[in-house]
Amino acid sequence: MDTAAPAQATHATPEIGHFMLENGMEVVVIPDHRAPVVTHMVWYRNGSADDPVGKSGIAHFLEHLMFKGTKKHPDGAFSRIVAELGGQDNAFTSYDYTAYFQRVAREHLPTVMAIEADRMKNLVLSDDKVTPERGVVLEERKMRTDSDPSAQLSETMAATLFLHHPYGLPIIGWQHEIEGLGREDALAYYDRFYTPENAILVVAGDVTAEAVHKLARDSYGRIAARGAAPVRARPQEPEPRAARRVTLADGKVEQPMVTRNYLVPPHSRGEGAETYALEVLCQIMGGGETGRLYQTLVMQEGSAVHAGAWYMSSARDMSQLAVQAVPAEEVSLDELEAGIDRVIATLSREEVSDVELQRAKTRLVADLIYAQDSQSSMARIYGSELAIGGTVADIREWPDRIEAVSAGEIRQAATKWLQLRRSVTGWLVPEAEVAA
Amino acid sequence: MNDIHRTAPASASARSNVRRVVSAKGIEAWLVEEYAVPVIAVEFAFTSGAADEPAAKSGVTSLLSELLTEGAGPYDSIAFHQRLDDLAIELSFSGRLDSFAGSLRTLSRNRDAAFEMLGLALNQAEIGAEAVERVRGQTLAGLKHELKDPGAVSAKTWFAASFGAHGYARPADGDLATVPGISRQDVLARRAELFRRDRLKIAVVGAIDEATLAARLDELFGAMPLVGEAPALAAPRFAGLGETKIVDIDVPQCTIRFGSPGFKRDDPDFIAAAVGNHILGGGSFTSRLWQEVRESRGLAYSVQSWLQPLRQFGLFMAYTATSNARAHEAVAIIKGEVARFAADGPSADELAKAKQYLMGSYALRFDTSSKIAGELLSIQLFGQPIDFPQRYPALVDALGLADIKRASARLLGNGDMLTVIAGRPDKA
Numbered sequence: 001m002d003t004a005a006p007a008q009a010t011h012a013t014p015e016i017g018h019f020m021l022e023n024g025m026e027v028v029v030i031p032d033h034r035a036p037v038v039t040h041m042v043w044y045r046n047g048s049a050d051d052p053v054g055k056s057g058i059a060h061f062l063e064h065l066m067f068k069g070t071k072k073h074p075d076g077a078f079s080r081i082v083a084e085l086g087g088q089d090n091a092f093t094s095y096d097y098t099a100y101f102q103r104v105a106r107e108h109l110p111t112v113m114a115i116e117a118d119r120m121k122n123l124v125l126s127d128d129k130v131t132p133e134r135g136v137v138l139e140e141r142k143m144r145t146d147s148d149p150s151a152q153l154s155e156t157m158a159a160t161l162f163l164h165h166p167y168g169l170p171i172i173g174w175q176h177e178i179e180g181l182g183r184e185d186a187l188a189y190y191d192r193f194y195t196p197e198n199a200i201l202v203v204a205g206d207v208t209a210e211a212v213h214k215l216a217r218d219s220y221g222r223i224a225a226r227g228a229a230p231v232r233a234r235p236q237e238p239e240p241r242a243a244r245r246v247t248l249a250d251g252k253v254e255q256p257m258v259t260r261n262y263l264v265p266p267h268s269r270g271e272g273a274e275t276y277a278l279e280v281l282c283q284i285m286g287g288g289e290t291g292r293l294y295q296t297l298v299m300q301e302g303s304a305v306h307a308g309a310w311y312m313s314s315a316r317d318m319s320q321l322a323v324q325a326v327p328a329e330e331v332s333l334d335e336l337e338a339g340i341d342r343v344i345a346t347l348s349r350e351e352v353s354d355v356e357l358q359r360a361k362t363r364l365v366a367d368l369i370y371a372q373d374s375q376s377s378m379a380r381i382y383g384s385e386l387a388i389g390g391t392v393a394d395i396r397e398w399p400d401r402i403e404a405v406s407a408g409e410i411r412q413a414a415t416k417w418l419q420l421r422r423s424v425t426g427w428l429v430p431e432a433e434v435a436a
Numbered sequence: 437m438n439d440i441h442r443t444a445p446a447s448a449s450a451r452s453n454v455r456r457v458v459s460a461k462g463i464e465a466w467l468v469e470e471y472a473v474p475v476i477a478v479e480f481a482f483t484s485g486a487a488d489e490p491a492a493k494s495g496v497t498s499l500l501s502e503l504l505t506e507g508a509g510p511y512d513s514i515a516f517h518q519r520l521d522d523l524a525i526e527l528s529f530s531g532r533l534d535s536f537a538g539s540l541r542t543l544s545r546n547r548d549a550a551f552e553m554l555g556l557a558l559n560q561a562e563i564g565a566e567a568v569e570r571v572r573g574q575t576l577a578g579l580k581h582e583l584k585d586p587g588a589v590s591a592k593t594w595f596a597a598s599f600g601a602h603g604y605a606r607p608a609d610g611d612l613a614t615v616p617g618i619s620r621q622d623v624l625a626r627r628a629e630l631f632r633r634d635r636l637k638i639a640v641v642g643a644i645d646e647a648t649l650a651a652r653l654d655e656l657f658g659a660m661p662l663v664g665e666a667p668a669l670a671a672p673r674f675a676g677l678g679e680t681k682i683v684d685i686d687v688p689q690c691t692i693r694f695g696s697p698g699f700k701r702d703d704p705d706f707i708a709a710a711v712g713n714h715i716l717g718g719g720s721f722t723s724r725l726w727q728e729v730r731e732s733r734g735l736a737y738s739v740q741s742w743l744q745p746l747r748q749f750g751l752f753m754a755y756t757a758t759s760n761a762r763a764h765e766a767v768a769i770i771k772g773e774v775a776r777f778a779a780d781g782p783s784a785d786e787l788a789k790a791k792q793y794l795m796g797s798y799a800l801r802f803d804t805s806s807k808i809a810g811e812l813l814s815i816q817l818f819g820q821p822i823d824f825p826q827r828y829p830a831l832v833d834a835l836g837l838a839d840i841k842r843a844s845a846r847l848l849g850n851g852d853m854l855t856v857i858a859g860r861p862d863k864a
Contacts, residue, residue, distance in 0.1 A: 254584060
């Protein structure tokens, strides 16, 4: 059975519509006619990294408050309207963007565009809505972070890795600052960022670009331009000098682990091929059961039960690549960390094999083909790329850039970026081990 | 505003294009043949799961699920995973309470290799001693990680308290007491019990035709024995209704689970109860629990209720997580809303809106190959007919207020539930 067919034929991405409205709002249309449904998203080019100093969590808090209503659609009417249409809606906040979405039958697209356009301009907030919602966010923080030692370690590691840049602050905010957020903070932030020049409309599904263009002119197009997009002024990270270490000890930890995060450039900040080399490198190090970390630490040495890596390649400013491992019984975190160091040292010293290189590229590029099976995934790929300052061409060219990475470039990337002085190493340990 | 209507929908949608494919050996699969995206998704399950394993070997079904991809046929563990990754084939298995499920996703250009790898995993997995120890270590690490996780602890405590000695009382992953004692022989014996070609449901979506699929079905499953219907097991007994159990964990927030006996999937009132539950606490921003617990009072980020139709026993379940200081307040509100709904049911307006949502949003479950295959598998596991996806909207539409009230009253009784709180709640 011949299964090693060439990969080129499958790189084709669907015909994308891409245009601007007169008020500066960017629009992307991703046709997918398999089912009579659409995914409608509006992305704003601001996220937690744009929170004003001392107001961490405001981007995320406002995302919650955006469901409270407008004069025309008061009292949480958005979600009720979408539900009555048989649709689903939600929103999410990240470091670099905030996005709102609805999934509905295609005939309801005009309705969701109308209500989303309404809340871009006309949000109404009262304290009787704001105060309970702040409680909701504090409960969300308790659920995600305050009850989970490994989440607390991640939060501390980010705060330690980023000496200056707000990527070091949690997206949801620090508890004591969330407690101080109020209606005026939310409205000031809303007024600054929720403008057509700062927004991107993405519609994926059973539509044409022409139809969306007309609907967008009739809804979002009626919102007056502000004259310029808001400026994202973020303090940038200095060149790191010192390796850092943190240990979180907690009585609830029954299974220790070690994680190391490196400060590395994302695609938007890289020079030449280096960030694409980092992406392939990360796959070769941490890609499932065939990655170097798993093969070395789990399969050969037996020092770990799990080992992997991730790279936040999509970001506006200097970003992170992380490696992590969970020790086998009787293996200390010291021994395990030494094993991780050996794997990384080898990647800096020797070129990876052609087989590994091709395997990693195949796996990465296939993910984009699989994504075409999901209109939500496609909408997210385009929305997030544009929201961090990338282009439609960046998405189109990404597979070729991955395919072009050489073994030499991977070794160079490992040598240049995976240096201890660029990193923080975090240990998660049971309480007793600290006393010892 | 009708520009986006087109006269002929491109694919009258996967829901109406489901075909029954039967192989030469009589193995049946439901197929949606679809070429728009070069992907094939396969979801299948054998109809026995962790609930059927011996108590002393709790976790053996789950261990087996992880071991099928650790070397098979000519490939050792490393080579097997390398071949999957070289071709971007996604293959995994999972041991659930009531079933043993497999999931395959491949680019259509690698179709033959993908089916070959699935066939090897099913029929020639090596299950070597070294792999058993490695997977055991991974399982134990996961179980340790969950020991003081309030979400996991609350769920395990709830099921253990409600089902006593029945298999539903035991977590599908096993526990720290049983997993160390499971031998390679136990895993092999479990495989021999599980893999029966007449206790198998299959759904396939993507770029493959009927004849090709039929031939593949025989290659994949044709060598497995036929055994006839599984013997009916004693129905589990439910304990603890009306009780509240508190598990102390040093966290600032209580994770709270509620539940009571509900309906199995074949209950004639199942869909009516599901519509009622949507209004009471279903996963939307409009339910009564959402309104009372989250919107009005800000007590929780997450609050919802659902029906869990296990094969031998149906459940009504609810969940929230709220500050230790206000845990008892949240419990009282949720119990009150459940009891009120049991007694009064919904309003006509609530029912009309719920029906609109449930009928309209059903299509959203059928928008990716893997989701379509997953839906078609679960419809089969629940014993529903092949045209169920087309019939569902009409089944919902036909329900009246009296149906929902009757079903909700039967479902919830007087509102008594077993409640488990994991955290450190303030005194009531």
